Amino acid sequence: MRHLPYFCRGQVVQGFGHSSKQLGIPTANFPEQVVDNLPADVSTGIYYGWASVGSGDVHKMVVSIGWNPYYKNSKKSMETHIMHTFKEDFYGEILNVAIVGYLRPEKNFDSLESLISAIQGDIEEAKKRLDLPEHLKLKEDNFFQVPKSKIMNGH
Secondary structure, eight states: OTTOSEEEEEEOBOOOSHIIIIISOOOEEOOHHHHHTSOTTOOSEEEEEEEEETTSOOEEEEEEEEOOGGGTOSSOEEEEEESSOOSSOOTTSEEEEEEEEEEEOOOOOSSHHHHHHHHHHHHHHHHHHHTSHHHHGGGGOGGGOOOGGGOSTTO
């Protein structure tokens, strides 16, 4: 994909509710306009990169872009799993995401267990790739230096 790294930010909105409840893998969801503004040649699939909430610390993340075939979604979504445990939900906060690499295409799974297993594999692979120097440097990108005035709830 020509557009990597790709930087975007938007307000965290309520998702479909699958990630935390059924999968045990919480995600932050972008509003439709952020998804609709993705470059046309961004293929659906699983990507990895860096994310921060508000002016908070930058953490490793994986993001799923697409229709989530397992759940047969009719709307394209962008669901970010940040590799960090947050004390509370952050709906309404600004999520800052830098997508730096592509892991795999989106695909359907025959069971919830195989979906969870694939996501856990994606997370492990992303952790390794983000330790590479060319990806590690993006963690410090100016994109993540968000002015305090843009932040809500002090995150």
